[in-house]
Amino acid sequence: MRSDKYLWEVCMKMYREMYRKADPPADFDKLMETGEARKENFFRNYYLPQDQYEEIYDRICKEHKLTKREKHKVAFTVHLGASPTSVRPSEWDEEEN
Numbered sequence: 001m002r003s004d005k006y007l008w009e010v011c012m013k014m015y016r017e018m019y020r021k022a023d024p025p026a027d028f029d030k031l032m033e034t035g036e037a038r039k040e041n042f043f044r045n046y047y048l049p050q051d052q053y054e055e056i057y058d059r060i061c062k063e064h065k066l067t068k069r070e071k072h073k074v075a076f077t078v079h080l081g082a083s084p085t086s087v088r089p090s091e092w093d094e095e096e097n
Contacts, residue, residue: 001067001069001070002066002070007066007070007073007074007077008077010060010061010064010066010074011074011077011078011081012028014056014057014060014074014078014083015028015078015081015082015083016028016029017056017060018048018052018053018056018083018084019031019046019084021048021052021056022046022047022084023046023047023048024045024046026046037082042082043083043084043085044085046084046085047084047085047086047087047088048084048085048086050086053083053084053086057074057075057078061074
């Protein structure tokens with residue numbers, strides 16, 4: 001299995017592309033630099049449809065030839081981490097009521 005550092009870089013590659021393709025688009029590195037990415041629920045401000053999320057995840061896993069175990073570890077980190085939401089902001093209010 002590859003190192004955690006390597007897998008973290010794969011996760012960061014996914015985050016960068018996901019935020020670049022999100023609505024509104026964003027530079028994930030800048031979000032980290034400015035501290036916006038440290039704000040609670042900041043990811044709710046960025047929408048990425050589930051099919052695009054899955055396409056990015058699958059393609060990058062394939063590019064890096066990740067094993068099943070590595071894919072699981074990356075998926076867990078990205079999905080439960082700071083990935084953009086697949087729920088439109090207007091739907092948040094509906095879910096909370």
